[in-house]
Amino acid sequence: MTLATAPAPDRAAATPRGPARPRRRRGRALPYLLLLPALLLELGIHLVPMVVGVWMSLQELTQFYIRDWSTAPAAGLDNYRVAVDIDSPVGAELLHSFWVTLAYTVLAVGFSWLLGMVASVLMQNPFRGRGVLRTLFLTPYALPVYAAVITWTFMLQRDTGMVNHVIVDQLGLAEDRPFWLIGGNSFVALVVVSVWRSWPFAFLCITAGLQNISADLYEAAAIDGAGFMRQLRAITLPMLRPVNQVLVLVLFLWTFNDFNTPYVLFGRSAPREADLISIHIYQSSFVTWNFGSGSAMSVLLLLFLLAVTVGYLALTGRRRSYA
Numbered sequence: 001m002t003l004a005t006a007p008a009p010d011r012a013a014a015t016p017r018g019p020a021r022p023r024r025r026r027g028r029a030l031p032y033l034l035l036l037p038a039l040l041l042e043l044g045i046h047l048v049p050m051v052v053g054v055w056m057s058l059q060e061l062t063q064f065y066i067r068d069w070s071t072a073p074a075a076g077l078d079n080y081r082v083a084v085d086i087d088s089p090v091g092a093e094l095l096h097s098f099w100v101t102l103a104y105t106v107l108a109v110g111f112s113w114l115l116g117m118v119a120s121v122l123m124q125n126p127f128r129g130r131g132v133l134r135t136l137f138l139t140p141y142a143l144p145v146y147a148a149v150i151t152w153t154f155m156l157q158r159d160t161g162m163v164n165h166v167i168v169d170q171l172g173l174a175e176d177r178p179f180w181l182i183g184g185n186s187f188v189a190l191v192v193v194s195v196w197r198s199w200p201f202a203f204l205c206i207t208a209g210l211q212n213i214s215a216d217l218y219e220a221a222a223i224d225g226a227g228f229m230r231q232l233r234a235i236t237l238p239m240l241r242p243v244n245q246v247l248v249l250v251l252f253l254w255t256f257n258d259f260n261t262p263y264v265l266f267g268r269s270a271p272r273e274a275d276l277i278s279i280h281i282y283q284s285s286f287v288t289w290n291f292g293s294g295s296a297m298s299v300l301l302l303l304f305l306l307a308v309t310v311g312y313l314a315l316t317g318r319r320r321s322y323a
Helices: 020-057 078-084 089-122 128-135 146-157 162-172 184-212 216-222 228-239 243-257 260-266 278-287 291-322
Strands: none
Touching: 020 291, 078 228, 078 291, 089 184, 089 228, 089 243, 089 278, 128 184, 146 184, 146 243, 146 260, 162 184, 162 278, 184 260, 216 228, 216 260, 278 291
């Protein structure tokens, strides 16, 4: 009687293959290699000019040193001291521009969000022609900014503009044709143009958020006797809170930094009532040729927006954790 012997284990199969680890390493490094071109472009387009701007803010870089920037004397923090000194003419004008920009941003973002919210809610239920209306609503956002604002510039002309023609000639709401591009009405015109351009983006984001809310919630609420306003407060707004948090932050940053709209609407020198901080920094840098002072104002603007962003994200994150 013979005992069957078990086959000897295959040592070659038991030992790991040599090239497996290098392949794993290459697989882990592939995402970083794919991101490398974008990181290099980000470095060249944003970070390097930012560092140069900070360096310029520490120099006395005026029109006398533009030909050779390296010979500009160091100013230290003098440009920042002048910018934040509200008793000096430079600081007082910068503070005035800051308050104008803040009021403009609050009004433009508030009305843009409100119009986008109303339009999204009204377009939530299907009806004939809904697709056409959605396309028309997105037209201001799809138009190039320069073409859109130049069109508004012609419409807001005092004598030949369509706005005054409708207000004075058609509706009879005013006896004299008001000025819209100078004086106190320039702020109103700036807010109107900004809201016209921004609210379709809010409409698009809120509409996308509404698609993720189940219709069963509204049906259950309607069965329980909840009306439209009750459903809006109890279902729509709470479910849209994450979308609205990101939307408001993006609109705030875009609007506070907006340069194209006031520049195309008013030109190189905006009226004092519509002197946004972006135009003010441009005038300080490229009109008075004081690049050191303009760079210091730009750095202060960057720090302010960073502080607002960090504070806003911290506040919304704390509310989300508490909820």
